[in-house]
Amino acid sequence: MKRIRTLYWPAVWDTLALLLWGLMLLRYWWSGRLAVLLHPDYHWLAIGAGWVLVGMGLWRGVTLFRPTPPSASAGAHIALLPRQWSLMVLLAIAVFGLIYVPRPFASDAALARGIADPVALTRSQPQQFARQTPPAERSLIDWIRTLNVYPEPDAYTDQPVNVTGFVIHPPQWDDNYLMVARFVLTCCAADAYPVGLPVELTGDRAEFPPDSWISVQGEMQTETLDGQRRLVIAPQEVLTVPEPKNPYEF
């Protein structure tokens, strides 16, 4: 009974909030879902922050039964939100983050974000040169970058192509066309934007439902699609593949 009476409740909430936030970050790492949220270059930042938060939680946990008066400098802090509110918000989000499994963006997100034109509106202009890769080794984003530099489709006719991405069924296209697409990430999912290339199938696109992952091998050709001259893949082989571990391109 005595232990419970001396339990220092503010420290309990602090400890819980810190530990749960840390665990939330670490859990995304352990479960491999961090790739859905973040560019791989910055995974270490999130993982490091997770460990720091767990460490702070443990430090705070030490004071659970040994209340220490807040230090003078801490007393000078100006609070904006009442302490309990902030704590409740942090706790609620940590619990939610531990339960919820984030999913990569899918075809409807791509359609909503506007994928149609390779030359987007005020798309951030990359201030670097992309290296030249042989056509057969270009990923989707390599193709789009190449097209951005020189958009004439005829220049690429008969070049071999081998790309992997998820399926989109743009509603305005005929049933034998689909789009193979990928989301591109610079930093985190907040700046993800979709890129894609049309594929002309011999059969009906219903064979490859939206959001399923395919690998397409074939050659490039120029066609008029939806009133626009475009580079289209004429596939020799379309295979259904599992979703890659890292669904984005960079």
Added chain:
Amino acid sequence: MSQLNQGLTLFLSLLVEATPFLLLGVAFSSMLAVLVDERKLIAYTPKNPVLAAISGSLFGCLFPVCECGNVPVARRLLMQGAPSALAIGFLLAAPTVNPIVFWATWIAFRDQPAMVFWRVGLTILISVIIACVFSVQKDMRPFLQPAIARYLPSPEPKPEPALVGSGSNLLSGGDFLLQSTGTLKLDQPMMATLGATTALPQQSWRDKAQAVLEMMLQEFRELGAVLVFGSAIAATVQVAIPREWILDLGQGPITSILAMMLLAWVVSICSTVDSFFALSFSSIFTSGSILAFLVFGPMIDLKNISLLLTTFKGRAVVYLFVLAAQLTFVLTLAVNLYTSW
């Protein structure tokens, strides 16, 4: 349903990316508050208003604080006799002109490194201009809350001191402590007293570490909650508002800047992490408007107005707000109209 998923993924991705930078900012600002004595720094800074404004706006490189940490530091600077240009320059520029924010912006805008330099350059320019404007006011006391103002030395020749500080060592009523810098009164608000004294003198390293951790926790608790709200708003705006509206708004050179400044003001997201937030708009908004968000947000926003009011009187906060808003608008509009960037 899928829109909800999309929004939640966005929300979590913003949180996961921003948390490390928030922790870093909180750690530095806490260490600064506990370990550094600003009085020594003030002694080395120039008294000329323009030079003081410039050095104040570069102080952030030494004090990497976000816009929540800068108000207490600026207040300590003022109370320890720093020129007003120095304090104002610091107040406006420090949240942006510091290594952590530089790094975070660099990471967020990896495809547009120019964004980092425009951001830092414009912030310094605006801060120096406003600091110079404020330095015209020789006596800052009418601009400050009374609890702070009474610490400031009068710019006129010193009136004959009453009891304390001259020849007499007698304590007057309400005196509390005799210090090398003057006397601290017992009847003054505790917060002002704490701000005026050097932070926690004569402490062991263990105590100091404890105090730093304590403060980090306190700031993380509060700013973390603000970050959660900011991320939620960013995710909602992206998913819920019809894209055509945002596109219309984001493509106009003037409307886009006004919209992003308003957003910066409302969202009040911490400067160490606001570049990630802005990034989610960078594909549809003009570069100038993204810049306006990154420059204006850290200077004045809904959240730090309440912090500013703990130090400045309402009138001074209005001046700061109007000057910062106008300068940001004009300069970023020039970026939109006269640069191809």
